[in-house]
Amino acid sequence: MLELQGIAVSPGVAIGKVLILDREGYRITRSQIDSSDCQNETQRLRAAIAEASTRLDEHRQRSTETIGEQVGAIFSAHQQLLLDPSLQRDWLQLITDRCYSAEFAVSSVLSRYAQAFRQMGSETMRERASDIRDVERTLLEALGGAPMQVTGGDGQSVLLSHDLTPSETAKLDREKIIGFCTEVGGPSGHTAIVARGLELPAVVGVGMFLHRIESDAEIIVDGFRGRVILQPDPATVERYQQRMQARVSSARKLTKIRDLPAVTQDGTQVRLMANIEFPIEVAACLDRGAEGVGLYRTEFLYLGATSEPTEEEQYQSYRQVVQAMRGKPVVMRTLDLGADKVGAISLIEPENNPFLGLRSIRLSLRQPKLFRTQLRAMLRAASAGDLRIMFPMITTLHELRTARMVLRQVTDDLREEGVELPDKIQVGMMVEVPAAVLMLDHFIDEVDFISIGTNDLIQYTMAVDRGNEHVADLYAGHDPAVLRLIKQSVDIAIQNNVDVSVCGEMGSTPSTALMLVGIGVRSLSAPPASLPRVKQALRAVNIEDCQQLAERVFQFTTAREVDAYLQSRFAELLPEMALGV
């Protein structure tokens, strides 16, 4: 039995069989071999190198004839790389010294090289990284591998990978993959968010461990505690199975409060809404008693697509969500592409600091056609229910005004075309950049609502990449600096009679949700699966309890003190729930 610790990002437990995905999406059937097989394995690799070299030669000839010498030369360069003696030495050494399988040796060495080139920054070097990736693919194919559909698996499979992008995660088939675990990744990256949306137990940021693992080995992924247990002993499996059963029965109890309001004992009402990424999640929203969709991350339609979704395709998805919510509010956020949300369609050049780069509203404003097409689709879907439009990552007043101006133009165009639109559509902005909080008293007159995106607000306040496991300990939502910014935003919204909600993941933890309500928040939006427990907590306390939590947290000066206090006070207020956390 081998136990590893990572970062828990999506609650739940998966007990199944290991399925390893290499860094470029190829399935690696075995990572290690018996020491007695090393000789055969080196021969297998040599044969594959020869075969890959022949294939590259064929490609070179064909391309030279059909496209020209320049393209043919690319395959020559690949062939040279493949036959590089120092690379071959590294591969063979991993097989003989560490008993790596040929595939795993190839993938480990080439990924390391590709990574080194990728980090060099210049465009030429990054292209070199893609060449290395191509050679890896050719060689893995010669070893008998095929690109794995991330949809592979057999209903028992726990996917292990160096990394998974949000779009790869979005394509996982829940019928086949029951959980996943990655070597890298931070607590609040979008991969984590998608995992929660899909309700797939997940642990990320475990560190380099894939080389220690056999495909098909038994594994437990504990998405509550961030633990990964390999080859668990029978007693551990049984303990986990019992916990899973207890969870199922407590979830069943929670369905009883599904249709009851989220109201404190003494009558303070809170609106609990859901965050979704795909129209299909609407079922989970209704099932968990959501009073609306507080955040629809519309960019996921782009992330899963290989060509740009048309206006009609977008319209159909939006309409489906609005209709299914039967008159309940649906807050649609305009595209928040970029940073870690990059799919197969390339809209931006690679950037050195993508979270500080051309992402989100900045990208939409630079690509008016993209933006207008989406706004047209949204406005057309608005007549199907209560659709509200929200702009992400607003940092300056100029951005907000420009976005609103484009929206007005698109509205006028549609009216001229005779499309029926509601008289008034609410328009809001996300507050997720400290600059927006500092200037909120000016923004507030120009919006109908604000929604605090704590995931990014924490990232930009603490200067911590939300998807980086190396600084995960610094990504602290309870840091007093973050709490002050949240309170400042809520106070300004209340003073100006503007609706305020929190749609970052902070609202999904019951104790933090109570504190936010104490600060004055009356609307929370969180992943559907988290809503029942938040409601259970709210229904068990008085508003004064929440206010006391909020007052007390502002007396601390570190996130650690705030954490400790919230946990202990929550345990006093709701001992049964605290035990189940």
Ligand code: PEP
């Ligand atoms: C946020 O930043 O808090 C948010 C809700 O948006 P996203 O997680 O999609 O960046």
Ligand code: MG
């Ligand atoms: Mg955000």
